[in-house]
Amino acid sequence: MxxxxxxxxxxxxxxxxxxxxxxxASTPRGAPQQGAGAVAQPSASSVAPESAGSxxxxxxxxxxxxxxxxxxxxxxLAADLENGEAVFQGNCTACHAGGNNSIVAEKKLKKDALVTYGKYDVGAIITQVTNGNGSMPAFGDKLGPDDIEDVANYVYNKADKW
Known part of the structure; x- marks a missing residue:
């Protein structure tokens, strides 16, 4: 609706x-103005006819x-979550399938872990994906800024569902 x-x-x-x-624009067709500052109006025969319905x-x-x-x-949309999911599936699921972390088990992508490590923020996730940290490689050279923003928004939105 x-x-x-x-x-x-x-x-x-x-x-x-x-x-x-x-x-x-329609112009009113009234009598010419009278007064000291009035300009002489041309006669009706010298004005070209104007079509009102043109x-x-x-x-x-x-x-x-x-x-x-x-x-x-x-x-x-500020972020394309479908594209973020595709980028995640293509680049992140090897280590982060289902929001888990196969390299460092306690550093999952679930909300409570992201809050614990100060990463439950789209900006912090963008920084992590772009620059990498610890065991995570940097994806700043591999992915474009739009893809990084989309995958960060996808992770942020998916964190409480994993």
Whole structure:
């Protein structure tokens, strides 16, 4: 339901924004202003007729393109947990399967162990993965910054479930 509400809201905003750029500005057609500072108005016969219903095809295309982009876009997340899981499976499970540690048994990836060693923080996990420490090798040269952030968020979110 929230996705439908988001789409309806986005469509409303796009249409309102498009109307600001697409619809021509209407000028009131009243009598010319009188007064000392008034500028003489040209006669009606010398002004080109203005079409009140003219629409710009470029603006319509831009509005529809924006609508399609908003309606089909995936929400941007700070961390991609699916990618983090894939990176973890490819690089970390050899030593950390199931949140355990096959090298140093007490240094697991479970919440209580991470809290004990001061690593229950995404920033601390990023530092650990990037630089390594003790028996753990550094992955800063092997993985990109986005992959390291994703795997750190994955470990942090998975720590209380292991």
């Amino acid at each position: 929230s996705r439908v509400a988001s789409i309806v809201c986005a469509v409303s905003l796009v249409l309102y924004g498009a109307s600001c750029f697409i619809l021509p 629409w710009s095809p470029i603006a319509i295309g831009a509005a529809l393109g924006l609508l399609a982009a908003v309606a089909t876009a995936r929400p941007a």
